[in-house]
Amino acid sequence: QVTLRESGPALVKPTQTLTLTCTFSGFSLSTSGMCVSWIRQPPGKALEWLARIDWDDDKYYSISLKTRLTISKDTSKNQVVLRMTNMDPVDTGTYYCARTPILPNYGMDVWGQGTTVTVSS
């Protein structure tokens, strides 16, 4: 059974750096073609894709947020970490991680339940 779980602080202050961890089971990020994505959703708004990390450590970022994001993985721990710098109240929302197999290319087929982040002083 494939599961993903997001964890991190529920509250961060403006200008701080947010660090989120996605812990997964049921698949390996060392398997060729396997990837993990991060997606966020402000309250009442649409989904926004943030970043993806691949089995071979290739990394891809949202164009609008590229300068603020860093994605990394620890294959031995089955974890993917997302860091977002210079947090602002507009970054408030629910952050999801999702399994993203690309060989074959299935889209984002299993999602975590999400973690809510509020940015406020």
Place this chain on the structure above:
Amino acid sequence: EIVLTQSPGTLSLSPGERATLSCRASQSVTSNYLAWYQQKPGQAPRLLIYGASSRATGIPDRFSGSGSGTDFTLTISRLEPEDFAVYYCQQYGSSIFTFGPGTKVDIK
């Protein structure tokens, strides 16, 4: 990046009716790598369709996807009460993924 536009913004229908949702891309989606997701309040999105027309595991056959290039459609043949939700399209043909703004299907 590829910009996705969804229409209509809201679709008001009754159970048993047919729903047709549209997703249009600003440029051709490579290999028709277009997915549809369903999201209910307080829940994570769920993959319905990948590759424009393939149903994900466990998705009922009343959900179908079609289209290619820049124009894609999600059809729900007969709406069940549990189908009232928000639907997002997403392209994954480029290395920079993008989502559409969503279509809300609500009860008329």
